[in-house]
Amino acid sequence: MSHNFLCPNHRQWLATNPIAAHTHLRETQDTGQYYRDQGAWQQALPYLGCAYETAEIVMSQADRQTSSKVVDFTATAVLLADTLQKLGQKSLSLAIYDQAQKRLKPELTLSYQQPKLQRCVIDCIKSLALGAGFHQKFMHSQTNEEHALH
DSSP: OOOOOOOOHHHHHTTTTTHHHHHHHHHHHHHHHHHHHOOOHHHHHHHHHHHHHHHHHHHHHHHOOOOHHHHHHHHHHHHHHHHHTTTHHHHHHHHHHHHHHHHHHHHHHTTTTTTHHHHHHHHHHHHHHHHHHHHHHHHHHHHHHHHHHH
């Protein structure tokens, strides 16, 4: 991804402080959602970008993966991708969906002894694929409409 929302020092600090990372995830996701609710997409972007990167850190820190961490990661990916879509950054939006799916795929193997968790990971990957498909369809229909207007 071309954006790095967390600076290296902050990323390192969050990686070594699980409680702070979890708190930061909640705060940035909530703030980003607040701005989305206001239709302030540009203001939401840095918060949701930080939430997405922090959710990945939280998921990586887990000695034992949980469904809530996988769902948090997926939710932040969807929020970020949708915000990028609303800002007209369609290729970055699709890249987030793709990147998030690739990040979750190894969790399938790691969760083979936990059927509920594995089902959650599969559902999250499917949700990301559906989101990407929706945005691709939306992009295609907008392009067709623009051509029809000319």
